[in-house]
Every structure is written in C-alpha cells, then in structure tokens.
Amino acid sequence: MGILSLSDIANDPRVRRQGDALHQAGWSVFGVGLPGRPAPQPAWKIFTEPELSYDAEPQVPSSGARLAGMIRRVRSRFKRVPLARKLWSVVRAAKRLADLLAIWWRPEHAQRLYWTWPEPLQLYRACQGRTADIWLANDWITLPLAARLARECGGVYVYDTHELALHEYSERLQWRLFKRPVIAAIERAGIQGARHVSAVSNGIAATLKAEYGLAQLPTVIRNMPSYQEATFQPVGSSIKVLYHGILVPNRGLEEAIESVRSWRSDLCLTLRGPGNAAYLDALRARADALGVGDRVIFAAPVAMTDLVSEARRFDVGFFALPGHSRHNRYALPNKFFEYVMAGLALCVSDLPEMSALLKEHDLGVVIPDTCPDTIAATVNALTPASIEGYKRNALRAAQELNWDCESRKLISAYDALVDDVRRMEV
CATH class of the missing domain: 3.40.50.2000 (Glycogen Phosphorylase B;)
Known part of the structure; x- marks a missing residue:
C-alpha cells in the first residue's frame, strides 16, 4: 500500500x-x-x-531537453532585471488567470x-x-x-x-x-x-x-483516535475550555474570542494548534483589545500522537464552526472524536453531523449560531454538574467511537x- x-x-x-x-x-x-x-x-x-x-512536468522528452534548458536559462537571466521581473510577474498572473478561466469550457485542461x-x-x-x-x-x-x-x-x-x-x-x-x-x-x-x-x-x-x-x-x-483508556476527571474551581486544531480564518475563532468577554469568571479558553504567525498575532491583539487577553491562552501545538493525552487536562472541547457552507454543515472533524476520547464535555456548532452524534451519546451542548452572544450564552449554560455528566458519557462513548x-x-x-x-x- x-x-x-x-x-x-x-x-x-x-x-x-x-x-x-x-x-x-x-x-x-x-x-x-x-x-x-x-x-x-x-x-x-x-x-x-x-x-x-x-x-515543469517530469520526464521531459530527450529530444526537447536541450531546448527546455535553453528556455530556462534565458528566462532566469530575464528575471534578474528589475523591470523585467515586474513584467514577468504580470505575464505569469495573466497566464494563471487564463488557465483557470479555460477550465470553465475545457475541464480536461485542469489535468x-x-x-x-x-x-x-x-x-x-x-x-x-x-x-x-x-x-x-x-x-x-x-x-x-x-x-x-x-x-x-x-x-x-x-x-x-x-x-x-x-x-x-x-x-x-x-x-x-x-x-x-x-x-x-x-x-x-x-x-x-x-x-x-x-x-x-x-x-x-x-x-x-x-x-x-x-x-x-x-x-x-x-x-477517530485509537482507544485510550482514561479515568474520569472532575471539574475543578476553574472550568477549562479547549479548542485544538489548525488556527486559521473562517473557523469561528474571532467570534469565540469576542464571546469570552461575556463568559462567567470561572471559565477560560485555550487555543492550541499551528497557524500563520501574522494571524496568531492578530488573534492575540484581538483578545487584548477586548480585555480578555488573560482568559484566552495560546498554547503551542503538540504532536498528533499527544493530542488526546494533552486534552485530558481540560473540561470542555469547543468548536464554534460557522455553518455558511455545505462543507461546514457536513463536517465531522478529528477534534470531535479526540475530545470524546479525552473524556471532555463537548460544546460545538449545531451542524447536522456533529449535533446528531452529540445528541445520540449525550455528549454536551450545541451552539445555535456563531454570534458571540450566542456562543457566550451556550458556554455559560454549562455547570460543573452538567459538565461532569457529559464527561462520564464521553468516556462511555469512547469505547465505541474509536479508530x-x-x-x-x-x-x-x-x-x-x-x-x-x-x-x-x-
């Protein structure tokens, strides 16, 4: 294979x-x-x-190899001239656009x-x-x-x-x-x-x-992750909410950070995962500007083999994914099952695939939409007692929902x- x-x-x-x-x-x-x-x-x-x-495509025919090499050398020298570099970038952009437009009437061009x-x-x-x-x-x-x-x-x-x-x-x-x-x-x-x-x-x-x-x-x-036996972890004095995964736009992260302003004082959010440095800086700046920089923690990514064990330190697995496309509505992401395997309560978007499984196993609560006020109301509805009930359900569900x-x-x-x-x- x-x-x-x-x-x-x-x-x-x-x-x-x-x-x-x-x-x-x-x-x-x-x-x-x-x-x-x-x-x-x-x-x-x-x-x-x-x-x-x-x-270019590998395995250039030998009869054209010499000509191809000469073209590459000429092109390389041409691009060393400042004005030529600008012209070359315009030419390349126009060619890319023409290639993409051609696929509308000639799909085979995509190959x-x-x-x-x-x-x-x-x-x-x-x-x-x-x-x-x-x-x-x-x-x-x-x-x-x-x-x-x-x-x-x-x-x-x-x-x-x-x-x-x-x-x-x-x-x-x-x-x-x-x-x-x-x-x-x-x-x-x-x-x-x-x-x-x-x-x-x-x-x-x-x-x-x-x-x-x-x-x-x-x-x-x-x-789903492979089964990893875990013991029940009761909720402490502070309720720790975790988002783990790639930190990129259009995952509801901005709205989640904004919602923290209205979270109860015993709740805090950790964002763990890789992301573009500029985007991460923008998220941190957003949290500081909203006055929640001390309650939104940015944690370094961990190896995928450690995702579940590291998640066990938390109480709630969180994902406020916007439902603005069919792609998102049908999403059933890794993190859903990793949260379950870690024995966390779930707080995720009310999207068909995730909400059906959540309700089947009584794993947590769904967020009706990704408005910051709605996210905050949903998170605030979680109590230590309800979270502990969902955590116990997750540990039971993990015996079935595993790789x-x-x-x-x-x-x-x-x-x-x-x-x-x-x-x-x-």
Missing part, C-alpha cells in the same frame, strides 16, 4: 491512522508526503522529497494545469522506483498522482476525501469562480477511476454520490479489493 498525502504525514491524524491500521493488519505500507515538523515516526516508512529541481504545480511534482518525484498493489489518494489534490502511479508503476488506486472539496470555501466568490472549477474537474476525472471511495461523514458521502453519479455510496470512515472499531471498515474494503485484483490477474 502506497499512501499519498500532500501533508506532513507523521503529524496528519487521518493519514497516519490509515497507515497504522494497515500496518497492524499485516500490510506492507509506505507513505509519501511533504516534509514537516519533527514528530514520533510510525512503524512504517514515510518518504519525502525536500527539494524541487524543476518547475495539464495540475502537472505544473510544484507539490504534486514533489510527491511524484518521491515515488520514483516504488511499487504498490494499491495507491491511496488522500483528498482530491493527490488523485491525478495516484492515477498516474497506477498506470506507470502498476496496481490500482483508491480515494479517501477528508473534506467536501467542491464546497470547502464556497462562501468566497473568488474561490467559486477560479478554484472550484479546477477541483471539480480533477475530482470528477479521478473519482470515476478509483476502485474504492471513502469519506469522513454521511453528508459528504451522499454529496459525492449525487454530484458525480457514483454507482455506490462512498464508505463512511470517520476520523480500533472504525478502521475495520477500511481494512475490510482494501482486503476485498486486493482479492479482486489478484483474481483478475490470474
């Missing part, structure tokens, strides 16, 4: 869990991803290609455009000389790569999507005009050839089936696929 991901695999919860589950089931597994932060390495090998030495992007080429280069019975494409961005490797190196490819890519940033007009057509064209072409498709939630699976006319509903494999149980669907599907492929080869 070759697992492909445009991410730092050692710190990517879903991708790492895929490899761990397959390795433990007796598969020979390797991952191909991007370099990243130091982290405990899995028992299976991860390959990366730290440097790019070209900016050619894909192989001009440096990251897929980086992964392609790291895959050279490797073979696999199955290539696992994580998210739409690796679908063309997986298809190409299956053609060139043998095997078949499968697709696992962590997001509803067609609607991920649909609240942004620019994204709908220029990025969505690219994603739609690439995902449509790749998903049709995938021998198995999986998604993280029921809503995403149903949307993929409808959008692309799939014969079968994608398998829902939720993104040890959920990964059986992944192993079963890929075992069956390998059997089918080998029967066809006989």
Whole structure:
C-alpha cells in the first residue's frame, strides 16, 4: 500500500491512522508526503522529497531537453532585471488567470494545469522506483498522482476525501469562480477511476454520490483516535475550555474570542494548534483589545500522537464552526472524536453531523449560531454538574467511537479489493 498525502504525514491524524491500521493488519505500507515538523515516526516508512529541481512536468522528452534548458536559462537571466521581473510577474498572473478561466469550457485542461504545480511534482518525484498493489489518494489534490502511479508503476488506486472539496470555501466568490472549477474537474476525472471511495461523514458521502453519479455510496470512515483508556476527571474551581486544531480564518475563532468577554469568571479558553504567525498575532491583539487577553491562552501545538493525552487536562472541547457552507454543515472533524476520547464535555456548532452524534451519546451542548452572544450564552449554560455528566458519557462513548472499531471498515474494503485484483490477474 502506497499512501499519498500532500501533508506532513507523521503529524496528519487521518493519514497516519490509515497507515497504522494497515500496518497492524499485516500490510506492507509506505507513505509519501511533504516534509514537516519533527514528530514520533510510525512503524512504517514515510518518504519525502525536500527539494524541487524543476518547475515543469517530469520526464521531459530527450529530444526537447536541450531546448527546455535553453528556455530556462534565458528566462532566469530575464528575471534578474528589475523591470523585467515586474513584467514577468504580470505575464505569469495573466497566464494563471487564463488557465483557470479555460477550465470553465475545457475541464480536461485542469489535468495539464495540475502537472505544473510544484507539490504534486514533489510527491511524484518521491515515488520514483516504488511499487504498490494499491495507491491511496488522500483528498482530491493527490488523485491525478495516484492515477498516474497506477498506470506507470502498476496496481490500482483508491480515494479517501477528508473534506467536501467542491464546497470547502464556497462562501468566497473568488474561490467559486477560479478554484472550484479546477477541483471539480480533477475530482470528477479521478473519482470515476478509483476502485474504492471513502469519506469522513454521511453528508459528504451522499454529496459525492449525487454530484458525480457514483454507482455506490462512498464508505463512511470517520476520523477517530485509537482507544485510550482514561479515568474520569472532575471539574475543578476553574472550568477549562479547549479548542485544538489548525488556527486559521473562517473557523469561528474571532467570534469565540469576542464571546469570552461575556463568559462567567470561572471559565477560560485555550487555543492550541499551528497557524500563520501574522494571524496568531492578530488573534492575540484581538483578545487584548477586548480585555480578555488573560482568559484566552495560546498554547503551542503538540504532536498528533499527544493530542488526546494533552486534552485530558481540560473540561470542555469547543468548536464554534460557522455553518455558511455545505462543507461546514457536513463536517465531522478529528477534534470531535479526540475530545470524546479525552473524556471532555463537548460544546460545538449545531451542524447536522456533529449535533446528531452529540445528541445520540449525550455528549454536551450545541451552539445555535456563531454570534458571540450566542456562543457566550451556550458556554455559560454549562455547570460543573452538567459538565461532569457529559464527561462520564464521553468516556462511555469512547469505547465505541474509536479508530480500533472504525478502521475495520477500511481494512475490510482494501482486503476485498486486493482479492479482486489478484483474481483478475490470474
């Protein structure tokens, strides 16, 4: 099994869990991803290609290699002149715009455009000389790569999507005009050839089936941590609320910080995760300006293998995700299950996938909308007694909502696929 991901695999919860589950089931597994932060390495090998030495599709035909080299040298000298650099940037921007617009009437153009992007080429280069019975494409961005490797190196490819890519940033007009057509064209072409498709939630699976006319509903494999036994932790004198995950815009973080102004004095919020330095500074400045800098704590990110154990120090797992897109409405994120495994009460947005599971197991409370006043009212409604009840429920639910149980669907599907492929080869 070759697992492909445009991410730092050692710190990517879903991708790492895929490899761990397959390795433990007796598969020979390797991952191909991007370099990243130091982290405990899995028992299976991860390959990366730290440097790019070209900016065009690999394997340039030998007859054109000399001409291609001459063009690169001329272009390099041209760009050293200040005015020429400005003109060159305008030309490149115009070309990118033309490429994106062309996809509106020629979707197949997206495939050619894909192989001009440096990251897929980086992964392609790291895959050279490797073979696999199955290539696992994580998210739409690796679908063309997986298809190409299956053609060139043998095997078949499968697709696992962590997001509803067609609607991920649909609240942004620019994204709908220029990025969505690219994603739609690439995902449509790749998903049709995938021998198995999986998604993280029921809503995403149903949307993929409808959008692309799939014969079968994608398998829902939720993104849960492995089971870790934990003991109940009572609430102390201060109620500690945790958000952990990537710190980026459009996750309701600004509204959450603003809401802290109206939280009870026994409540405080910790934000833990990686993020752009400028954005983190802006969040800190916002907290200070609102007078809650002492009650909004910014904690350093931890390795994905430590997320659950570090979360146990808290009382409430928090995520006020805005419901402004189908992507967000169908979200069932890692952190939901990590909070459960840590034995926390949950306080999350009232979005279909999260709220249904929360209510099924009585794990906490839902936030009707992401207005700061609404967030504050929801958080303030939590009492030490209710939090402790939800924490006990979470520990019980964790015995069911864990990767040890959920990964059986992944192993079963890929075992069956390998059997089918080998029967066809006989």
